Amino acid sequence: MQSKPTDIYIHAILSGDTAALLPILSEGIIALPPTSPDAISDPLMITFGLGVVSGIVSDLRLVRIYASDENWHAAVFEGLIDGQLIQFSDHLHLSEENLIDRIEIFMRPASVADLFYHKMSAKIAGE
Numbered sequence: 001m002q003s004k005p006t007d008i009y010i011h012a013i014l015s016g017d018t019a020a021l022l023p024i025l026s027e028g029i030i031a032l033p034p035t036s037p038d039a040i041s042d043p044l045m046i047t048f049g050l051g052v053v054s055g056i057v058s059d060l061r062l063v064r065i066y067a068s069d070e071n072w073h074a075a076v077f078e079g080l081i082d083g084q085l086i087q088f089s090d091h092l093h094l095s096e097e098n099l100i101d102r103i104e105i106f107m108r109p110a111s112v113a114d115l116f117y118h119k120m121s122a123k124i125a126g127e
Contacts, residue, residue, distance in 0.1 A: 003073065005024040006075065009090070013050060013053065013060070013075070013090070016053075021046070025046065025101075029046060029101055031102075031105075033105050035117050049120075053120075056123065058079060058080045060077055062076070063077060063087070071094040072091060073091070081116055
């Protein structure tokens with residue numbers, strides 16, 4: 001069974017309205033994006049980074065959702081970058097307060113993930 005924060009997260013990613021995530025992120029949020037060697041704990045940086053996805057990936061859609069009894073949920077998305085298929089697996093952990101306190105994002109295939117990384121870096125740099 002998915003949770004309300006999971007529903008909000010999925011809608012925000014698909015719509016690009018990542019500001020809607022701010023109320024459901026815990027104060028101690030940790031995000032482990034595939035495009036950074038470091039964890040990110042600033043909610044504004046997290047929502048900004050997630051918001052860039054919709055500007056890079058076209059035809060983004062939800063493929064499936066997984067949930068466990070240990071407050072872990074995963075949403076698998078796929079879309080196209082320059083006509084190539086990319087998949088994202090966003091793993092979300094919910095705190096006892098039912099807020100997202102950890103986000104771990106994985107991408108595949110590696111060749112398209114590398115293309116995503118370069119496009120995301122260019123977007124962040126304002127190119």
